[in-house]
Amino acid sequence: MAEITLAQVSKRFGPVQAVTDLSLTIANGEFVVLLGPTGAGKTTSLRLVAGLETPDDGRVFIGGVDVTGLPPAARDVTFVFQQYSLYPHLSVFDNLAFPLRSPTRRTPEDEIRRAVGEVARLLRIEDKLQNRATQLSGGQMQRVAIGRALVRRPAVYLMDEPLSSLDAKLRSELRIELKHIQQDLGATMLYVTHDQTEAMTLATRIGVINRGRLVQIGTPRSIYEDPADIYVATRLGSPGINLLPRALFPTLEAPAAAATIGVRTEHLAIAKGQNGAVTGKVDWIERLGDQNHLHIDVNRQQIVSLVDPDEGLGVGDEVAVSLHKPLFFAADGQRVR
Amino acid sequence: MSGALSTAHSVVAPSGRVKLLAGAIVVLYALVALVPLLWIGLTSIKTPPDSISYPPKVVPFVHFEPSIEGYCNLFNTRSRQTADYLASLPPANSACEEITRSRSMVVVGPSNYVPRFLNSLIIAFGSTLLSVGLGTCAAYAFSRFKVPMKDDLLFFILSTRMMPPIAVAIPIFLMYRELGLSDTRLGMILLYTSVNVSLAVWLLKGFIDEIPREYEEAAMIDGYTRLQAFRKVVLPQATTGIVATAIFCLIFAWNEYAFAVLLTSGTAQTAPPFIPIIIGEGGQDWPAVAAGTTLFLIPILIFTVLLRKHLLRGITFGAVRK
Ligand SMILES: Nc1ncnc2c1ncn2[C@@H]1O[C@H](COP(=O)(O)OP(=O)(O)OP(=O)(O)O)[C@@H](O)[C@H]1O
Numbered sequence: 012m013a014e015i016t017l018a019q020v021s022k023r024f025g026p027v028q029a030v031t032d033l034s035l036t037i038a039n040g041e042f043v044v045l046l047g048p049t050g051a052g053k054t055t056s057l058r059l060v061a062g063l064e065t066p067d068d069g070r071v072f073i074g075g076v077d078v079t080g081l082p083p084a085a086r087d088v089t090f091v092f093q094q095y096s097l098y099p100h101l102s103v104f105d106n107l108a109f110p111l112r113s114p115t116r117r118t119p120e121d122e123i124r125r126a127v128g129e130v131a132r133l134l135r136i137e138d139k140l141q142n143r144a145t146q147l148s149g150g151q152m153q154r155v156a157i158g159r160a161l162v163r164r165p166a167v168y169l170m171d172e173p174l175s176s177l178d179a180k181l182r183s184e185l186r187i188e189l190k191h192i193q194q195d196l197g198a199t200m201l202y203v204t205h206d207q208t209e210a211m212t213l214a215t216r217i218g219v220i221n222r223g224r225l226v227q228i229g230t231p232r233s234i235y236e237d238p239a240d241i242y243v244a245t246r247l248g249s250p251g252i253n254l255l256p257r258a259l260f261p262t263l264e265a266p267a268a269a270a271t272i273g274v275r276t277e278h279l280a281i282a283k284g285q286n287g288a289v290t291g292k293v294d295w296i297e298r299l300g301d302q303n304h305l306h307i308d309v310n311r312q313q314i315v316s317l318v319d320p321d322e323g324l325g326v327g328d329e330v331a332v333s334l335h336k337p338l339f340f341a342a343d344g345q346r347v348r
Numbered sequence: 349m350s351g352a353l354s355t356a357h358s359v360v361a362p363s364g365r366v367k368l369l370a371g372a373i374v375v376l377y378a379l380v381a382l383v384p385l386l387w388i389g390l391t392s393i394k395t396p397p398d399s400i401s402y403p404p405k406v407v408p409f410v411h412f413e414p415s416i417e418g419y420c421n422l423f424n425t426r427s428r429q430t431a432d433y434l435a436s437l438p439p440a441n442s443a444c445e446e447i448t449r450s451r452s453m454v455v456v457g458p459s460n461y462v463p464r465f466l467n468s469l470i471i472a473f474g475s476t477l478l479s480v481g482l483g484t485c486a487a488y489a490f491s492r493f494k495v496p497m498k499d500d501l502l503f504f505i506l507s508t509r510m511m512p513p514i515a516v517a518i519p520i521f522l523m524y525r526e527l528g529l530s531d532t533r534l535g536m537i538l539l540y541t542s543v544n545v546s547l548a549v550w551l552l553k554g555f556i557d558e559i560p561r562e563y564e565e566a567a568m569i570d571g572y573t574r575l576q577a578f579r580k581v582v583l584p585q586a587t588t589g590i591v592a593t594a595i596f597c598l599i600f601a602w603n604e605y606a607f608a609v610l611l612t613s614g615t616a617q618t619a620p621p622f623i624p625i626i627i628g629e630g631g632q633d634w635p636a637v638a639a640g641t642t643l644f645l646i647p648i649l650i651f652t653v654l655l656r657k658h659l660l661r662g663i664t665f666g667a668v669r670k
């Protein structure tokens with residue numbers, strides 16, 4: 012296990028600046044999740060750590076050693092790829108055994124069988140070991156790919172959306188499993204995902220990447236409660252944060268530069284009647300079972316709020332809206348306090 | 349390229365009538381294509397008089413008695429003897445000897461067919477191995493690395509096939525004479541390799557392009573060097589393409605006639621220029637020529653049949669991925 016440091020790393024592909032001036036330290040045993048929209052540079056960041064790309068600028072350290080010039084095999088990392096990573100000409104067993112049979116890591120055959128069996132049990136693919144890798148479903152393939160990373164004990168685990176093609180149930184099971192494994196091993200992990208639940212539940216820290224830049228990094232809680240700008244604020248939360256013009260709440264106390272008010276769905280207090288400072292009308296209700304999403308029209312601005320199903324509100328009702336913990340953003344999107 | 353082709357494979361299965369029609373066309377084509385081969389095979393088991401009789405004798409055991417005379421004449425050289433001398437000889441010790449004597453001749457030694465056939469084997473397989481080996485390396489490099497002027501180089505490689513190779517026969521003839529490569533096996537191997545390598549590079553580049561890089565990257569992360577990853581991951585997946593390319597190269601080198609006539613006459617002569625000039629008594633010895641041709645077909649037949657599974661998948665240019 013080791014610490015990873017990226018020091019002012021940049022990578023450009025022709026006209027595309029994929030990663031810009033990325034500085035990030037992942038402590039030994041830490042689980043860092045990179046979150047960002049498609050094309051943000053998440054995969055590129057992982058590939059830079061793995062040695063599959065060489066940075067144009069900056070340096071990469073693993074366990075305090077400058078590995079910038081080293082080939083992937085010399086870096087002792089594993090990588091779960093976003094797609095295509097099982098060797099199609101090999102069986103599932105041979106796929107899992109492949110890293111252990113590498114010239115740099117020759118392992119006795121009985122030790123390989125033990126390690127592969129253990130990982131297969133963990134990922135529930137024991138009965139598929141003799142299948143060709145091409146005869147698996149997408150979710151099974153992805154589990155084998157994860158298995159190939161778990162079968163050895165590298166300095167660093169890199170995972171690029173490893174759970175994306177699993178069904179919801181398996182995904183949540185494996186999510187918990189991964190977290191356990193990571194904690195048991197004290198593994199250093201850099202993990203990419205689109206899924207905010209994954210990010211929130213797995214991460215020690217979340218790094219939010221947008222257009223090749225690391226916008227903010229911090230604990231899931233601080234990213235959620237204390238976003239640095241509008242982009243980060245919209246990244247987390249479901250349904251997303253309500254972004255409303257400052258003018259909608261004239262009586263609210265706010266910094267002078269505030270142009271937009273952000274308020275999370277659970278930070279809206281909704282009460283029947285018109286006794287609040289701001290009133291709106293219930294437009295429609297999304298019923299999700301355990302909770303309802305209330306869509307409220309305030310001066311032709313849509314606000315979404317979470318309410319209890321027993322609240323007794325119906326479409327067309329007049330409601331008073333008040334805000335808890337509003338976040339303020341300047342016209343350029345930056346947070347103002 | 350593959351995208352368009354692979355969708356063509358996912359269309360619903362053809363109806364019974366279409367299948368029947370397709371089957372009929374295939375059978376018809378096979379008949380037309382097989383008749384000359386059948387005729388060659390039949391001629392090889394006729395006697396010289398039967399082979400040129402008119403009307404032609406078609407059905408063995410009905411129209412003519414099969415004979416191994418063609419094969420005897422193919423493998424042996426003979427000389428005409430007087431009746432007295434023939435009468436003075438001890439009894440013939442082989443079937444061929446007996447047939448030869450019935451034509452008033454004796455076997456005086458082996459013919460050149462076997463050495464010519466061996467030359468063909470060495471030159472064709474040697475140049476195929478070399479073309480496919482070089483082609484695989486070059487195709488891998490073109491597919492995976494930043495090669496300066498890559499497109500120009502690829503075009504240049506292709507451009508060597510833009511005219512029939514025989515168009516440069518005279519310069520090659522002069523060059524080979526100068527270099528002492530005329531009538532050598534090495535010279536023929538190099539020549540066929542230089543013709544085939546451009547085809548090999550282009551075909552194999554297509555196949556290797558279709559193997560996602562992620563496999564090699566995964567292998568390199570799993571602790572393998574690029575070369576080991578190439579051997580363990582790329583080569584096994586490129587087998588189909590390599591085999592298909594090898595068959596194309598082999599067929600060209602095996603059948604090549606014009607350069608063989610021009611550049612080889614003795615030690616390095618291949619079978620194609622040798623077979624048609626097998627002369628018998630009073631002209632062409634057709635059964636011997638047919639026997640030589642029949643045997644000449646066998647290696648390529650075996651090679652193709654052994655590898656036909658790969659060939660079928662290969663000529664669809666990787667559209668069917670397994
Ligand atoms: N090999 C490459 N050649 C050219 N451009 C590339 C290459 N790899 C990535 N890019 C570009 O770099 C940018 C970042 O790509 P990257 O794969 O890191 O995104 P990502 O955040 O992983 O996206 P996704 O969530 O869709 O996987 C994209 O604009 C992409 O087009």
Ligand SMILES: [Mg+2]
Pocket residue numbers: 053054055093171
């Ligand atoms: Mg990606």
